[in-house]
Amino acid sequence: MIERRTWRQFDWKLLLAVLALCAIGVVFVHSATFGTEKNSEYLYKQLIWILAGLTIWAMVLFPDYHMLAEWALVFYVFLLGVLVAVLIFGHTVHGSKSWFHFGLFSVQPSELVKVAAIVVLARYFSDTRSLDQLTLQEIGIGALIVATPMLLILMQGDLGTTLTLLPVYAAMSFVSGLQRRHIVIALILFLVLAPLSWGLLKDYQKDRIRFFIHPEEEPYGSGYQALQAKIAIGSGQLYGKGLKQGSQSQLGFIPYRHTDFIFAVIAEEKGLFGVLIVLLLYLILFYLIFDGIHTARDRLGILICTGVVALLLIHVTLNIGMVIGLLPITGLPLPLISSGGSSMLANFLALGLVMNIKLRRYAN
Amino acid sequence: MKLIKDQKVLLSKIRVLQYVIFGIFLVIVCQLWNLQILRGPEYQQMAERNRIRTLDVPAPRGIIRDREGRSLVSNRPSFNIQVNLENLKGKDKAESERKEADMLLFLERELKLDRTSVRERLDRFGNGPLYKPITIKEDVSWADVGTVEAHLREHPELTVSQEPRRIYPLGAVGAHVLGYVGEISEEQVGSDEFPSSRRGDLIGKHGMERVYNSMLTGKDGFRQVVVNSLGRVAKTLQRQDAVPGKDVFLTLDLDLQMVAEKLLEGRMGTLVAMNPNNGEILAMVSRPAFDPNSFISRISSRNWQELISDPASPFMNRAIQATYSPGSIFKIIMAHAGLAEGAIDPSHWIFCNGEISMYDRVFHCSHRGGHGYVNVSAAIQSSCNIYFYLLGKQMGIDVISRYARSLGLGEKTGIDLPGERTGLVPDAQWKKKRYGNPWYAGETISVAIGQGALSATPLQILEAISALSVGGRLPQPHLLLNDPRYSASEALKPMAASYSSENRALLRDAMWRVVNSGGTGYLAAVGGMDVCGKTGTVQVIGKEKRTELNIPEGAREDLEDHAWFVGFAPKNSPEIAVVAFVEHGGTGGRSAAPMAAEVFREYFSKKGLIPPAVDTHIADIRPANPSPQP
Numbered sequence: 001m002i003e004r005r006t007w008r009q010f011d012w013k014l015l016l017a018v019l020a021l022c023a024i025g026v027v028f029v030h031s032a033t034f035g036t037e038k039n040s041e042y043l044y045k046q047l048i049w050i051l052a053g054l055t056i057w058a059m060v061l062f063p064d065y066h067m068l069a070e071w072a073l074v075f076y077v078f079l080l081g082v083l084v085a086v087l088i089f090g091h092t093v094h095g096s097k098s099w100f101h102f103g104l105f106s107v108q109p110s111e112l113v114k115v116a117a118i119v120v121l122a123r124y125f126s127d128t129r130s131l132d133q134l135t136l137q138e139i140g141i142g143a144l145i146v147a148t149p150m151l152l153i154l155m156q157g158d159l160g161t162t163l164t165l166l167p168v169y170a171a172m173s174f175v176s177g178l179q180r181r182h183i184v185i186a187l188i189l190f191l192v193l194a195p196l197s198w199g200l201l202k203d204y205q206k207d208r209i210r211f212f213i214h215p216e217e218e219p220y221g222s223g224y225q226a227l228q229a230k231i232a233i234g235s236g237q238l239y240g241k242g243l244k245q246g247s248q249s250q251l252g253f254i255p256y257r258h259t260d261f262i263f264a265v266i267a268e269e270k271g272l273f274g275v276l277i278v279l280l281l282y283l284i285l286f287y288l289i290f291d292g293i294h295t296a297r298d299r300l301g302i303l304i305c306t307g308v309v310a311l312l313l314i315h316v317t318l319n320i321g322m323v324i325g326l327l328p329i330t331g332l333p334l335p336l337i338s339s340g341g342s343s344m345l346a347n348f349l350a351l352g353l354v355m356n357i358k359l360r361r362y363a364n
Numbered sequence: 365m366k367l368i369k370d371q372k373v374l375l376s377k378i379r380v381l382q383y384v385i386f387g388i389f390l391v392i393v394c395q396l397w398n399l400q401i402l403r404g405p406e407y408q409q410m411a412e413r414n415r416i417r418t419l420d421v422p423a424p425r426g427i428i429r430d431r432e433g434r435s436l437v438s439n440r441p442s443f444n445i446q447v448n449l450e451n452l453k454g455k456d457k458a459e460s461e462r463k464e465a466d467m468l469l470f471l472e473r474e475l476k477l478d479r480t481s482v483r484e485r486l487d488r489f490g491n492g493p494l495y496k497p498i499t500i501k502e503d504v505s506w507a508d509v510g511t512v513e514a515h516l517r518e519h520p521e522l523t524v525s526q527e528p529r530r531i532y533p534l535g536a537v538g539a540h541v542l543g544y545v546g547e548i549s550e551e552q553v554g555s556d557e558f559p560s561s562r563r564g565d566l567i568g569k570h571g572m573e574r575v576y577n578s579m580l581t582g583k584d585g586f587r588q589v590v591v592n593s594l595g596r597v598a599k600t601l602q603r604q605d606a607v608p609g610k611d612v613f614l615t616l617d618l619d620l621q622m623v624a625e626k627l628l629e630g631r632m633g634t635l636v637a638m639n640p641n642n643g644e645i646l647a648m649v650s651r652p653a654f655d656p657n658s659f660i661s662r663i664s665s666r667n668w669q670e671l672i673s674d675p676a677s678p679f680m681n682r683a684i685q686a687t688y689s690p691g692s693i694f695k696i697i698m699a700h701a702g703l704a705e706g707a708i709d710p711s712h713w714i715f716c717n718g719e720i721s722m723y724d725r726v727f728h729c730s731h732r733g734g735h736g737y738v739n740v741s742a743a744i745q746s747s748c749n750i751y752f753y754l755l756g757k758q759m760g761i762d763v764i765s766r767y768a769r770s771l772g773l774g775e776k777t778g779i780d781l782p783g784e785r786t787g788l789v790p791d792a793q794w795k796k797k798r799y800g801n802p803w804y805a806g807e808t809i810s811v812a813i814g815q816g817a818l819s820a821t822p823l824q825i826l827e828a829i830s831a832l833s834v835g836g837r838l839p840q841p842h843l844l845l846n847d848p849r850y851s852a853s854e855a856l857k858p859m860a861a862s863y864s865s866e867n868r869a870l871l872r873d874a875m876w877r878v879v880n881s882g883g884t885g886y887l888a889a890v891g892g893m894d895v896c897g898k899t900g901t902v903q904v905i906g907k908e909k910r911t912e913l914n915i916p917e918g919a920r921e922d923l924e925d926h927a928w929f930v931g932f933a934p935k936n937s938p939e940i941a942v943v944a945f946v947e948h949g950g951t952g953g954r955s956a957a958p959m960a961a962e963v964f965r966e967y968f969s970k971k972g973l974i975p976p977a978v979d980t981h982i983a984d985i986r987p988a989n990p991s992p993q994p
Binding site: 132171174175176177230231232233234235236237238247248253267271272275276279282283286290293294299302306309310313317320321324325326 | 373374375377378380381382384385388389391392393395396397399400401403404405406407408410411412590
């Protein structure tokens with residue numbers, strides 16, 4: 001059980017920031033689906049996912065994270081098995097075969113495997129021989145821990161989710177300590193391999209990138225979506241058009257407006273003020289996780305928190321970057337805000353680990 | 365302390381991560397500032413121009429078919445040119461006006477469209493929703509479509525739309541029955557007759573098209589589309605296909621109809637064939653007629669004006685919208701009344717010497733020399749006036765009018781066609797009300813031979829004679845096939861007066877003699893078939909007047925007598941009843957009876973009961989032995 005001394009470290013600010021982002025999500029999922037048949041269904045589902053997330057979050061607090069790190073390997077291997085199963089039996093949604101359906105709800109195991117990979121990797125890097133420099137072998141094994149689920153997710157056709165693990169790995173190995181020449185080699189490898197990987201992309205993925213670079217080539221495909229999102233954001237101006245009043249959002253010009261493009265809805269209906277509040281909340285969240293890093297009792301805690309920050313950051317960056325037209329369309333959810341259960345559960349799981357580390361800043 | 369040192373190394377690297385986050389957020393905020401503040405107004409405008417439009421997908425109207433399923437009215441694809449008002453809107457009033465002026469000039473030059481008529485339409489529909497295109501030219505040629513498409517860039521406001529268009533493949537055939545479609549009038553929009561109509565809709569204006577409009581009208585579909593700033597469809601979001609209207613099957617028999625049409629070619633009058641047992645109209649022709657194809661446009665044409673101002677009233681369906689004196693045909697009804705009232709019987713003979721003096725006036729018979737001794741059968745057969753003068757005098761106007769009404773005269777038959785007229789059955793009460801005068805007994809004498817104030821539509825006459833031919837009940841004339849409203853039991857309206865089978869046999873026999881035994885209707889005879897009938901001739905100008913004005917017979921066509929013939933066949937179990945009426949056709953026996961004969965011949969030869977008609981023209985059939993005509 002958790003001692004009273006440990007409870008005293010409970011970070012209410014972190015929980016409030018998380019709940020504030022969730023609340024914004026609930027409001028805008030409601031607004032974005034307003035007038036559609038499934039309006040109330042989306043709303044209830046979102047609330048249920050948040051409650052489920054909170055439950056997982058609370059459950060993760062009880063065992064010491066060192067113990068969780070031991071279990072994580074089993075969880076990780078189990079999830080890899082599930083990913084293989086999904087490849088064989090899963091459902092296809094928007095071109096990605098990555099879903100498992102359980103009655104009313106569907107779950108994407110690829111979201112959860114990312115958290116498991118973070119913990120397994122943190123566990124591995126926390127126990128290296130040198131304290132400030134990873135050996136080439138350690139870098140390789142670490143890469144293998146991340147690359148295995150990446151490959152399986154890529155085989156599902158979900159490029160966006162695959163790519164999110166790359167910066168997580170980069171951040172965690174960077175913090176663990178990298179030799180300068182290794183960094184240089186990694187950058188060169190990346191620059192060489194990136195163009196080569198073009199051939200591996202599917203047509204719609206190539207289109208997204210091509211029309212990102214030349215949106216005028218196809219104004220009514222994915223370039224059209226990107227343009228409509230920009231129009232939505234821009235026309236929101238400073239104060240926005242008001243909740244449920246965004247013509248771009250409500251008239252269906254924005255695709256996936258309650259999931260991937262929800263940031264555009266917020267920007268259209270609540271203007272620059274609204275999105276600045278969202279950005280501020282994310283900054284507060286990151287600040288509080290960094291606070292956990294600074295006060296963590298050991299390397300494992302630091303690395304887990306680093307991984308979580310990297311994971312959240314890459315989602316926020318790719319999602320908002322896509323919506324505001326700075327990055328190609330990848331189809332990633334906005335953490336804690338977008339409608340959708342798997343990512344909600346994964347985020348609460350990750351944030352539960354952070355809280356766990358914060359609670360146990362002092363060794364028993 | 366190794367642990368602390370270790371953590372310090374890690375934390376120095378964490379700072380790099382924090383800078384990265386800061387950098388990313390800075391870029392995001394900059395882009396948001398760029399989009400929402402710097403370019404905000406520009407995107408605001410783009411958002412306003414973004415439109416989702418709902419375009420109509422017009423449903424084709426149902427096909428109108430004859431009783432054997434042959435199509436009488438169908439559809440073909442056509443193109444219309446439309447104006448999208450949205451694209452005429454400029455930044456300010458001046459620009460909007462300039463755009464409109466440009467368009468009008470273009471339409472005048474390239475499409476030969478009259479400036480004022482386009483303006484008129486734009487004004488009429490201009491207060492509708494901006495996104496709804498206004499049709500300014502219908503059924504355009506491929507050349508016009510090409511012209512509009514070629515100038516898409518200069519005139520984004522003009523678009524070509526496709527629409528199923530009504531076609532009347534048989535032209536004027538059955539025009540009065542089929543009717544035509546046209547654009548709904550302002551008064552009709554949303555009226556009880558056209559409840560879910562909207563401005564600009566094509567609706568049935570007349571005939572079957574109008575009466576069964578709701579059946580024929582399908583349910584328009586729609587296409588929800590995204591349009592770009594030029595108003596061009598960029599993407600279809602949602603579509604609902606149009607549901608075509610139901611086909612309507614008519615009681616008409618196209619073969620019979622064609623024969624009837626041909627018979628009346630170049631004449632004025634009407635020809636109707638009906639099943640006397642159930643009231644199914646087998647053929648209905650009225651002449652002069654019109655070609656519905658020439659004015660089904662939304663935009664009224666000059667042709668229309670000519671047609672409605674034509675003194676020959678080509679739009680009038682003479683079968684139901686014109687009333688005439690029944691003339692000698694009425695003698696059948698008189699005989700029925702006399703027999704039913706017991707005023708006469710077959711043993712009742714009178715002597716006709718050609719004229720009779722009643723109420724200080726001399727009344728003439730149809731045959732100057734007189735018919736000698738006649739009873740009721742002989743009086744019908746030879747159309748003796750004297751017999752019916754006496755019968756009329758004996759019964760009086762109120763009895764006559766009662767029997768006339770009981771056979772449907774003086775009231776609408778209730779056929780499923782609009783604009784039917786009632787005709788008039790005069791009596792003392794009517795005269796008092798209408799003129800304030802009492803009824804004079806002398807007037808009864810005129811009514812007794814179907815003249816005077818008495819008038820009826822040809823269809824009423826057909827209904828009355830049909831009722832007498834089958835006995836007992838009035839058939840309900842109708843055009844919609846297999847409609848439960850006209851199913852056998854309810855289709856027959858009860859006949860007020862009693863009608864014994866002896867009297868029916870007597871009338872049938874008398875009418876058989878008219879055609880087959882030296883009577884006035886001998887030209888209606890069809891070899892191998894027992895045709896019964898009665899002729900009638902209605903003076904347009906009296907003999908005295910003619911002499912007074914010094915107009916010899918045949919000198920002026922418009923003063924010639926009207927010709928009637930009504931009949932049925934076969935005698936003992938009638939299947940078909942026919943009425944023929946020819947305006948200024950001369951005598952009924954000579955011009956109307958042969959027409960009926962052709963219709964009977966077609967009907968029975970189609971059934972294989974008699975050999976088909978030799979294709980001889982009616983005019984070639986000359987009476988071999990001219991005999992007195994009523």
